[in-house]
Amino acid sequence: MHARLPRMLKDSAITALVAAALGIFIVGFRTYDVGKGLTFDYQFVDLGIAVVTIFFGRLGLLLAASGLRWPAFLLGTVLGAIGASPLKLPSTFLHWFVVFAGVFIILRTIWPFIDEAAAKSQRSAAGASLKQAGAKWFGAALLLIAVVLPLTPFADQQTMDLAVLILTYVMLGWGLNIVVGLAGLLDLGYVAFYAVGAYSYALLSTQYGLGFWTVLPLAGMMAATFGLVLGFPVLRLRGDYLAIVTMGFGEIIRLVLLNWVDLTNGPAGIGSIPGPTLFGAVFAENAPAGRQTFAEMMGVPFNSNQRLIFLYYIILVLALVTNFFTQRVRRLPVGRAWEALREDETACKALGINPTNTKLTAFAVGAMFAGFAGSFFAAKQRFISPESFTFIESAIILAIVVLGGMGSQIGVVLAAVLLIGMPEWFRDLGAYRMVVFGLAMVLIMVFRPRGLVSHREPSLRLHPVHRRGSA
Amino acid sequence: MAYFSQQLINAITLGAIYGLIAIGYTMVYGIIGMINFAHGDIFMIGAFISLIGFLICAALGINSAPLAIVLVLLMAMAFTAVYGWAIERTAYRPLRGSFRLAPLISAIGVSILLENYVQLAQGARPKPGGGSIVTGGFTLFSSDGFDVRVTWLQIVIVVVTVVLMAGFTWLIASTSLGRRQRACEQDMKMASLLGVNVDRTISLTFVMGAALAAVAGMLFLMYYGVVDFFIGFLAGIKAFTAAVLGGIGSLPGAMLGGLAIGLIEVFWAGYFSSEYKDVAVFAILVLVLIFRPSGLLGKPEIEKV
Structure with a gap:
């Protein structure tokens, strides 16, 4: 047998042992309430199966890494088969766990081939031009799908709901991308500006009767003002301190919303927020006094889907505006200053760029888009609470940006579909969604720190040459 | 006066717990310059392991409180330390040399992972327990018809904290491990050239931080008598604030900062409004970072090109 096998076995055993130590209390004993205090039962079988799976999983990965592809492949197949078989494991989760371990090993086994094939196809002229064309047309194709989606027969209520949700996150991701991706400022309190936008609309519409289209720019301005006020004192700070301070601000705003009951109605939230109107027409079965419903205006029968489709197009346009703005601003001096600042702050200072002002614009612009999205969210939900x-x-928004590849616009779309859409499609895994979320953030940082779409077109080329090798 | 004294006693107890967590932040920041965002959740894991430990002790019929406490303490420290070690090994070590924000993002991922893992394994509802192990106390003095009470538990918390602090100060100041840690803190490359096993030293730092967080977790459990999967978030931020306030990278600073945060939180809740006590702590964090990022006892950081 292979000379390194004993070492691999030892390594796998250690990994399994560590996993057992990690799991023994938290997983091995499950506590539950019995009226007067707690009691627990044992889940050692579950833990044991998980630990054994981890042992073989680690072994499989080591085998694959050291070139023993066939044994690894076999091991992966066996694990996958056990997981997928009707064999009675104690929980569905364990089935998934074992299957994933198997799939993971198989992927690891064939990874070198995929990698090589991808590299080879990129080296060839046809592959390179195909990739360029793909990058060019992929976005356009996605856009086309997005525009015609509500007109297709798939557009039932559930799909449209999900599509609106995904697009909201796409917009938030694009907004945060300005701050994190372009300007390189890690903002962990982005949701604060989203909240400011949402509460602006909720309060102005329920208290003063202002309409969605009037409040939308106001909400954006309000959020941008918050961005300026909060950003001004803190943007001198270094990267990780900035991240923590922005998180602090995010929490402060949430706690104020929660406790300032006179203004925000506290934890009970604000309800019956009016939805957006189209040229004064409302989307409801019966119009309030002095208003017209959309169905009456168009002379079509009422359908509850009309409202959703309308909302869908609003968020699509808002998101596209965000994207268009970002694409354009990257070619303006301020956009270039953002990217330059991300790369080297000291050099920027030497070249006469004022870092605080430049960062502040990025922060405020990002906040403004969050404000738009927030006011849309309030209009869609009709109820908001802290x-x-x-x-x-x-x-989650940060994870979308990071997973997409910081600064990549199309990456944000893919990541939003993946992170927001997937858990909805796989309802079974709903409870594990956030676990997978956290795990994905770690794995991306470890294996692909530049994200799914790691390629980023430079905004500016010194020599406008496109041939490979000469740049 | 009596009310003030009572608040002071409560504040010192709370501050001791925050200080213990803050040490984990400060040591890790000192040695590799990263904010270990998941440290608050390590503390939460420690509290859960203690909870289960006390339940097991009860099931095994160990009725002596000191014995149960010592057993659970050792168990919680050991098993929480494994978490610290494993997290560093898998989520942070591969990122050394990646871009600056990568470890922070990874740490946020770990934090989300740990919270939801515990929620899945143990349920989302608050778990009562551990509150009735050390009970009783005595009245220090009374004035204006108000008794100032010190509970035995408060004394245990302060004593445990002081002993651990003394031990750690000694460990950092005069053992070879402490010397290695300080060497890595000053110049990692040079230390490795001189034969210090840098990876091992960093691992041990995480292990020590996690063990201290486990102690804090156990004390927290005994003090409040309830834990849930989300306690790590707020406690972690408060402890981080304590570490920053005291001067990140400084051990006495962490303790001092912990006490300060305990005082601010308790007195704010006692004299102003308990709703806004967390806002007060966040505001302190923001203010310190803006006006004195080096903290009370820290050295100012020089940015190198």
């Missing part, structure tokens, strides 16, 4: 604006929302 619970929608917790730190985890900021983390």
Whole structure:
């Protein structure tokens, strides 16, 4: 046998042992309430199966890494088969766990071939031009799909709901991309500006009767003002301190929303927020006094889907505006200053760029788009409460940007579809969604720190040459 | 006066717990310059392991409180330390040399992972327990018809904290491990050239930080008598604030900062409004970072090109 096998076995055993130590209390004993205090039962079988899976999983990865492809492949197949078989494991989760371990090993085994094939196809002229064309047309194709989606027969209520949700996150991701991707400022409190936008619309519409289209720019301005006020004192700080301070601000705003009951109605939230109107027509079965419903205006029968489709197009346009703005601003001096600042702050200072002002513009612009998205969110939900604006929302938006590849616009779309859409499609895994989320953030940082779409077109080329090798 | 004294006693107890967590932040920041965002959740894991440990002790019929406490303490420290080690090994070590924000993002991922893992394994509802192990106390003095009470538990918390602090100060100041840590803190490359195993030293730093967080977790459990999967977030931020306030990278600073945060939180809640006590702590964090990022006892950081 292979000379390194004993070492691999030892390594796998250590990994399994560590996994057992990690799991023994938290997984091995499950506590539950029995009226007067707690009691627990044992889940050692579950833990044991997980640990054994980890042992073989680690072994498989080591085998694959040292070139023993066939044994690794076999091991992966066996694990996958066990997981997928009707064999009674104690929980569905364990089935998934074992299957994933198997799939992971198989992927690791064939990875070198995929990698090589991809590299080879990129080296060839046809592959390179195909990739360029793909990058060019992929966005256009996605856009086309997005525009015609509501007109297709797939557009039932569930799909449209999900599509609106995904697009909201795409917009937030694009907004945060200005701050994180372009300007390189890690903002962990982005949801605060989203909240400002949402509460601006909710309060102005329920208290003063202002319409969605009037409030939308106001909400954006309000959020941008918050961005300026909060950003001004803190943007001199270094990267990680800035991240923590922005998180602090995010939490402060949430706690104020929660406790300032006179203004925000506290934890009970604000309800019956009016939805957006189209040329004064409302989307409801019966119009309030003095208003017209959309169905009456168009002379078509009422359908509850009309409202959703209308909302869908609003958020699509808002998101596209964000994208268009970003694409354009990258060619302006301020956009170039953002990217330059991300790369080297000291050099920028030497060249006469004022870092605080430049960062402040990025921060405020990002906040403005969050404000737009927030006011859309309030109009869509018709009810908002501080619970929608917790730190985890900021983390999700950040995860979308990071997973997409910081600074990549199309990457944000893919990541939003993946992170927001997937858990909805796989309802079974709903409870594990956030676990997978956290794990994905770690794995991306470890294996692909530049994100899914790591290629980023430079905004500016010194010599406008496109041939490979000469740049 | 009596009310003030009572608040002071409560504040010192709370501050001791924050200080213990803050040490983990400060040591890790000192040695590799990263904010270990998941440290608050390590503390939460420590509290959960303690909770389960106390339940097991009860099930095994160990009724002596000191014995149960010592057993659970050792168990929680050991097993939480494994978490610290494993997280550093898998989520942070591969990122050394990546871009500056990569470890922070990874740490946020770990934090989300740990919270939801515990929520899945143990349920989302608050778990009561551990609150009735050390009970009783005595009245220090009374004035204006108000008794100032010190509970035995508060004394245990302060004593444990002081002993651990003394031990750690000694460990950093005069053992070879402490010397290695300080060497890595000053210049990692030079230390490795001189034969210090840098990876191992960093691992041990994480292990020590996690063990201290586990102690804090156990004390927190005994003090409040309830834990849930989300306690790590707020406690972690408060402890981080304490570390920054005291001067990140400084051990006495972490303790001092912990006490300060305890005082601010308790007195704010006692004299102004308990709703806004967390806002007060966040505001302190923001103010310190803006006006004195080096903290009370820290050295100013010089930015190198």
